[in-house]
Amino acid sequence: MSKACLIWCGIGLIILSMAGFGGWLLSLPAATAAAVAPLVPQEEADAMLASLRPSKRERPLVAVIGINDATETTDYLVPTSILRRADVADVTMLATDAGPVQLYPALAVEPDATIAEFDAAHPEGADFIIVPAMSHDDDPAVVAWLRAQAEKGATVIGICAGAKVVGAAGLLDGKRATTHWYYLAEMLKRSPTIRYVADRRMVADEGVATTTGISASLPMMLTLIEAIAGRAKAEAVAHDLGLEQWDARHASAAFRLTRPFATTVLANRMAVWNREEFGIRLEPGMDEVSLALVADAWSRTYRSHATSYAGSPDTVVTMNGIRIVPDRADSDRPEEQRVSTFPDRKPADALDLTLDTIAARYGAGTANVVAMQLEYPHHIASR
Known part of the structure; x- marks a missing residue:
């Protein structure tokens, strides 16, 4: 039996074993609610x-x-x-x-x-x-x-x-x-x-x-x-x-468990043969906001995970004195196995740029899954 056949047979068995799951999935809303964040007095x-x-x-x-x-x-x-x-x-x-x-x-x-x-x-x-x-x-x-x-x-x-x-x-x-x-x-x-x-x-x-x-x-x-x-x-x-406003406005109804969210997570988790690990190179003096947002986002796709690396196992001290412990002591990685923290852009831009990159690689559904986990209103509102 071919590898592809084994995979699809395995998926079929998983689906058949989830008899009650289908009803639950269909009970979820088909999309997030159209919601506008009200002004805060x-x-x-x-x-x-x-x-x-x-x-x-x-x-x-x-x-x-x-x-x-x-x-x-x-x-x-x-x-x-x-x-x-x-x-x-x-x-x-x-x-x-x-x-x-x-x-x-x-x-x-x-x-x-x-x-x-x-x-x-x-x-x-x-x-x-x-x-x-x-x-x-x-x-x-x-x-x-x-x-x-x-x-x-x-x-x-x-x-x-x-x-x-x-x-x-x-x-x-x-x-x-x-x-x-x-x-x-x-x-x-x-x-x-x-x-x-x-x-x-x-x-x-x-x-x-x-x-x-x-x-x-x-x-x-x-x-x-x-x-x-x-x-x-x-x-x-x-x-x-790089933030224009930071008030308390929020559209809570835009964030909930939906059928597209659940089906995307399920599909990504079932694609066990197609997992990717991306490296983020740690540099002394790098911005921590960009680093955190990029590592967080790439590790929430259910298809990929971000790890950090540096030329030695010693801690790397960032712009504001945070000591990051590298996951690996690698001198470098192939370009296709790395992701950028966008050091030439404003820190707040890093999340939007990462979500756009995730959408290009895995589809808009996966980018939305990440944004929903982060409860990030800008990206959700644009999809």
């Missing part, structure tokens, strides 16, 4: 800025917390990069234990300190805590530490599904919040007193802020910069990043 925007203004230090101390075995790539790297780029706060990358933080779906980082070392150096606590998505929403060390930091007066900011971690700590009970569209029902089931706010990329309520998907880390950090240092500073950083 100025008084609401002003209230958010007021709630984020630091009250403990003139120059705030920000801690970005991660667990060592699986912390979301963009959630962990982008807030650190943007805040350090702005130079309006002291920013420390933390891990629960010693050793590198393995990010998912790609990259690994050496943190600046453990939470125990941070507590010893700063017994009064941080001004702000950034909480990325993590593989364990209820990690005991993280939950206990977040509660302790909140008691010391820190404002806790959950990025994307990091809101579930904040919720597991009990810090969202009875408060307004949002999170990534895919995890919303799970978060509300676990913490039923949370008051979900639709059509907002970010929501703040009494010492806690939350955002929608992964890509919302950019507007959230610019909003925090504005709260700390004023509008002019935020505009300067936004221009440097």
